[in-house]
Amino acid sequence: MSSSALRHALAILALPFTVAVLVPIWIARRFAVSADSFLGSLGVAMGLAALGVGVTLFAASLRRFAGEGEGTLAPWDPPRALVVRGPYRYVRNPMISGVIGVLVGEALVLRSVPHLVWALFFTVLNLVYIPLVEEPQLERRFGDAYRHYCANVPRVVPRATPWDG
Numbered sequence: 001m002s003s004s005a006l007r008h009a010l011a012i013l014a015l016p017f018t019v020a021v022l023v024p025i026w027i028a029r030r031f032a033v034s035a036d037s038f039l040g041s042l043g044v045a046m047g048l049a050a051l052g053v054g055v056t057l058f059a060a061s062l063r064r065f066a067g068e069g070e071g072t073l074a075p076w077d078p079p080r081a082l083v084v085r086g087p088y089r090y091v092r093n094p095m096i097s098g099v100i101g102v103l104v105g106e107a108l109v110l111r112s113v114p115h116l117v118w119a120l121f122f123t124v125l126n127l128v129y130i131p132l133v134e135e136p137q138l139e140r141r142f143g144d145a146y147r148h149y150c151a152n153v154p155r156v157v158p159r160a161t162p163w164d165g
Helices: 003-014 016-030 041-067 094-110 113-152
Strands: none
Touching: 003 016, 016 094, 016 113, 041 094, 094 113
């Protein structure tokens, strides 16, 4: 395995795998989640759609980080170049949006209120962390280019049309 592939694998295992796989497994076991606790088949279908969108968005974002950004999703090995193409033309944090989609999808498919609470907690945590910690670091690293990007691309709710900055 190349050093780049190893860096990405470690970052994925440490962060999104923990958030979207290990914690949900723990929640399912801790709260004895059974798939008959809330919602019906429409909820499951919506959950599968959310999972699909979430995984697709996460994978597309990760690919951009690796190729254009020359880094990983991990704070200890961040992209060396500002990534503003692909899903980043619509929203500044598509990777987090993808993980949230996966978490909400899991909650709906499993029909699990504890999983939905985890998805909401993760969302709120990122809504606090991103503007207080991540964005100031990005502004220091990328300066005016990042400020221009922020002025044109929303943090959470995607633009209807892609930004062509």
